[in-house]
Amino acid sequence: MTERSAKRVLLVTGLSGAGKTTALKTMEDIGWETVDNFPFRLVESLLNTPPSSSRDDNDQPLALGFDSRTRGFEPDKLINSIKRLQKKPGYLISTLFLDCAGAELERRYAETRRRHPLALDRPAKDGIAHERTLLAPFRRWADHVIDTSDLTANDLQREIREHFSLDKDAATTITITSFGFSRGLPNNIDLLFDVRFLANPFWVPELKQKTGLDPEVAEYVSKDPAYAEAIEKIMDMLTFLLPRYQEAGKAYVNIGIGCTGGRHRSVHVAERLSKDLRSAGFSPNVLHRNLASPPMEALESMQKLNGNRGI
Structure with missing residues (x-):
């Protein structure tokens, strides 16, 4: 199977608050099928599912979001699983990591009054530091890294469109x-x-x-x-x-x-x-x-x- 005919799969992860939800919503807008917080242990089963008879369904690329809250999240094991999946014929599997400076993440959590998922009873700063350590192997290994520290939501949408648009010539x-x-x-x-x-x-x-x-x-x-x-x-x-x-x-x-x-x-x-x-x-x-x-x-x-x- 040629690279052109292989199905594109993008695994999207990153620090909580760095923009994963915005990234996935933008990818859905530009034609990707997206699933957030998908249990990673089921990814291989998903990819083993035979495509529908519709050629369009088979051609539609797939973006799967997961993060430190995902059940069974163990970075080293996940990276090995992804490496194994990347050898799977008929698929082009890559990864996107969304990063952000700690101070900016603290500001975002303070503005939204949300609690960091890894610091429900502690300052957000502690959860951010713990998650950064937990996700460090993914950041080093990811195919694409976008730092959203200085990006607005619109800026991030534009970055996603530039990197992952299915039709580079699509006009307004x-x-x-x-x-x-x-x-x-x-x-x-x-x-x-x-x-x-x-x-x-x-x-x-x-x-x-x-x-x-x-x-x-x-x-x-x-x-x-x-x-x-x-x-x-x-x-x-x-x-x-x-x-x-x-x-x-x-x-x-x-x-x-x-x-x-x-x-x-x-x-x-x-x-x-x-x-x-x-x-x-x-x-x-x-x-x-x-x-x-x-x-x-x-x-x-x-x-x-x-x-x-x-x-």
């Missing part, structure tokens, strides 16, 4: 949603832009029944004196933020573009931004939530009473 999914404020905000919007400052085509009789997808509406909106500068500034912000969202491992970014009714200005601006983002190398999806909604003069009129250019 970007969705631009046009909508009408008068019909409520969409759910799960990360970035929201209000374009009600632009001239409103609704009050032009020949444009009222048209939408932002019609060239006449697009031309009308784009003639607003503030339009070009607004598009430029929004694009500057998006091209600055989107790569950073991807670096942080954010799987989805939802951009909301809102006007009053969600049929004219927001639709055109969403289309224009999607075009500009594609030119900049992104691949956004576009949704027009209220495009099929009927024109509602009462709602537009309420906004017009504000006296701000018919917004």
